Amino acid sequence: MVCQKSDYLIVAVKGVKASGAKGVTSRRFRRGSICSTGGKKRMEQESKGIRYQSENRKAVQNLMNLVNEESLKEEHRRQNGKKATGTDGVTKESYGQQLEKNIEDLVSRMKRFSYKPQAVRRAYIPKTNGKMRPLGIPAYEDKLVQGVMSKILNEVYEVRFLDSSCGFRPGRNAHQVVRYINQTVMTKKVNYVLEADIKGFFDNVNHDWLMKFLGNDIEDKNFLRYIKRFLIAGVMEGTEYHASDKGTPQGGLISPVLANVYLHYVLDWWFEEHIRGKLKGEAYYVRYADDFLILFQYENEAIRVMEKLSHRLKAFSLELAEEKTRILPIGRYKGTKEEFDFLGFTFFNTKTREGKYRLGVRTDKKKLKAKKQGVKAWLQTKLTSPVAETMRTIAAIVRGHCNYYGINGNFMAIQKYWKYVKYACYRMLNRRDQKGRLQYSKYLRIWNFYVPKPHLTVNIWQSQPKTI
Secondary structure: OOEEOOOOEEEEEOOOOHHHHHOOOOOOOOOOOOOOOHHHHHOOOOOHHHHHHHOOOOOOOOOOOHHHHHHHHHHHHHHHOOOOOOOOOHHHHHHHOOOOHHHHHHHHHHHOOOOOOOOEEEEEEEEOOEEEEEEEOOHHHHHHHHHHHHHHHHHOOOOOOOOOOOOOOOOOOOOHHHHHHHHHHOOOOOOEEEEEOOOOOHHOOOOHHHHHHHHHEEHHHHHHHHHHHHOOOOOOOEEEEOOOOOOOOOOOOOOOOHHHHHHHHHHHHHHHHHHHOOOOOEEEEEEEEEEEEEEEOOHHHHHHHHHHHHHHHHOOOOOOOOHHHHHHEEOOOOOOEEEEEEEEEEEEEEEEEOOOOEEEEOOOHHHHHHHHHHHHHHHHOOOOHHHHHHHHHHHHHHHHHHHHHOOOOOOHHHHHHHHHHHHHHHHHHHHHHOOOOOOHHHHHHHHHHHHHOOOOOEOOOOOOOOOO
């Protein structure tokens, strides 16, 4: 391992070529390396083997052996058949009609290195700010290969990632981050928070740097070769093809773990090894996907780290969104009215009934407004649908909302949402009733039968474990 300088900061990378696939030899797979491995137990043993390698070796080897017929069939079984199709138009059902033949052919092409991922199909979903989020939907065969490779990567990196990273990792979720922020602000010397946002992260991941990072931990050149192919597969928008010289498309099964690898080296490792130890005051860092916060004791150190952070990101082809990046006072020593948003929640200074300090947490107003608008728009499409079907879906929507936002101190917000959906649904049923107005008492019986009452589901005030 050598150290390469990034401005005045350092990142540890292995001495591999930045060109990714171009720097890889054309070495073929070992004979029989891609074959049936004999069921789930064997696959579990192989996963343990990966974790053992990752824990005890500087770099992991022989990963491509695990992309075999058995693992691909298992990935096919796990696929959601209702998901949108890629540019090939192939569904789970159609691919499964000749599963044995299709998988055998796929494995054969991978052995010969003639398998090349297809361009992803571009689709858009609305964001809470009114803009559209681009998604890349892979072809079905590519979903299978990506799914298997992403599981392998997760086994490699789960023991290498730091506890400060929480997004897209097994056994970790957003509630743990919210609890961590709450406990840290409440119990540590925290006076300031650096709220940062990376501009278009998934669209600007540098492929050369990503391949260097992967090469630092993985010695299987064939495995890296296929990752490179996925990165440069390109995008189909309608009938127009766009080449991919940077970025990792959101929607790909392998994108989340690749994003975590990139930010592990760019942010997590950097902060832990080169920032935290040089600060006089306390500092705490937490990241969920490409969203992160840094909590500080001293304002001057927060300002200094923000400057270094900007330089750090630029060195790796990333940029801070200036309009969304700021330092603000927060904590029991800063009884201000400042607030910040993170993971769909708004954090703010408040007091208990006894007059003691508390970090309040409520649903982000923008998120709440977007959720309401989404339900309203959806109900307008259900004017002719069976009532029972509509109510069951409404129940699932309300339950999902409570499961995420039902945290300590946020009951009023989820109750407000519950009441809004309740009334919006009532108006919709009245619009479809041609015989007369639906009696509210009758509607309440229907509503109470299907939809659960608002309730808290997560206790963020409980003691924080040693790890997030």
